[in-house]
Amino acid sequence: METAVNSALAKTVLEKVFLETYALYFKAHSYHWNVRSSNFHSDHAFLEGQYDSLWEALDEIAERLRALDLPAPSSVPGLSALAYGTSKDSMYADLLSGHEDIIATLRLGIETLEAAWDAAGADFLVGRLAEHEKSAWMLRSSR
Numbered sequence: 001m002e003t004a005v006n007s008a009l010a011k012t013v014l015e016k017v018f019l020e021t022y023a024l025y026f027k028a029h030s031y032h033w034n035v036r037s038s039n040f041h042s043d044h045a046f047l048e049g050q051y052d053s054l055w056e057a058l059d060e061i062a063e064r065l066r067a068l069d070l071p072a073p074s075s076v077p078g079l080s081a082l083a084y085g086t087s088k089d090s091m092y093a094d095l096l097s098g099h100e101d102i103i104a105t106l107r108l109g110i111e112t113l114e115a116a117w118d119a120a121g122a123d124f125l126v127g128r129l130a131e132h133e134k135s136a137w138m139l140r141s142s143r
Contacts, residue, residue, distance in 0.1 A: 006116035011070045013109040014121070017128065018061045020105055022076045024098040025054035031095065037088040046142065050095060050135060057128060064124050089143060096139040099132045106132065 032047035062072035086094075106129040113122040 006118065007068055007070060009112055009116040010068055010118050010121050011065070013112050013125070014061055014065050014068075014070070015073055016105055017102065017109060017125070018058065018065070018073050019076055020098070020102045021054055021057050021061060022073075024095065024102065025051055025058060026076075027098060028054055028095055031086070031091040034086070035088055035091060043088055046138075047091075053131065053135065057131065060124070061128075064121065068121075092139050092143055096136055096143075099136040099139065103129060103132050103136065 028047055028051035032044060032051055035043045035047055037043045065072050106125050110122045110125045110129065113119075113125065
């Protein structure tokens with residue numbers, strides 16, 4: 001029976017979660033700046049809450065990597081400019097899709113880290129899962 005954390009598996013899982021979270025953070029922040037709606041103030045504030053939460057998550061994910069003596073990612077491939085003028089509904093749908101993608105990644109990551117004897121890492125991902133499920137619910141309820 002193996003008792004040590006499999007750092008290669010943990011690194012793979014945590015890097016994927018970090019990169020997906022960063023891409024979603026980037027979108028949420030861009031949408032915050034560019035949202036146009038009849039409820040601008042509340043939409044602007046809602047999107048600020050989204051990107052603030054994601055920014056905090058990035059720090060926590062990076063610190064979890066460092067706790068395992070692994071490097072935190074220093075670049076994020078695949079980020080592209082977002083279209084200005086996207087409707088609020090499209091923005092919210094895009095963010096919802098991003099949260100749902102991360103939810104799927106987290107569920108798989110939890111299973112992977114549990115199998116790799118990384119109970120702390122799996123528990124950390126469970127907390128992130130709850131945050132993304134709550135954000136997805138808020139986005140679904142705002143459409």
